[in-house]
Amino acid sequence: MRTSPIILKYSLFILLLALSFNASARQQPVCLLEQVMRERPILAELLTKAGYAPLLSCDNTYTILAPPESALRALQAASAGEVRATLAAHILKGNYLQSDLKEGSSIPTLAGSKLSIFRKKDQTLVNGVRILQADSKAKNGVIHGLDNVLAI
Template structure:
């Protein structure tokens, strides 16, 4: 009887381990089914408010691929009182056309934002800088792009 309990316990332990290992994969797959706008609405409320005020909801809800270089929420909160046209310009300066994983940012590259401004990439051994701002390890994958967290707001 004791041996039966040990075998059952081992099987349950293996099953629990497999389920635990599968959770990150399930979360990643679920994330790939939501749009950038849905992600922003769920995880970045200040950014969502600004995107809506700037009229950029259709851009982040569509099928076209984009990369958002998202400043911290505290930095974005400082923009709330600006006119929608100015908010739109700032936000477009933080969005790239296409999907860029951090490894895709090449040292010395100059990239054009949707605001038609240029940003410069600087690769270090363990991290990436965009116009001097560090990309943090936080990133979110969506079905129409990716969101990278920045250490601050780009100067546009």
């Protein structure tokens, strides 16, 4: 029994449509906490230790200034209070894309301190620490990868 060309074309169309829906579902942004858990396991561990995991659920909008995992290893042995204080200086309430970080602006952190933003050529510096990977978007905010831990 031969399959008609119309049925083959229709079947191929349905298959391609299903694959495109699958691909778009995988590309949908996830909540900040889920994204951190996928991409930065040490940061996820420290956020949990500090008690910030519930804060980064999809209910609230935040910006995370994420130090490299290698720099965060030193914090793993610190007390929960020390981790909390350090990470609070790396979390901003609201959604700040790199383009929102204007030269000379001062942005409050979860810790209550203020971060100074500087622009040098095509680089953005936060308290003198360079943003290496900007604008990793999540459903409820954004993550910027830093080249070091911010001094608090």
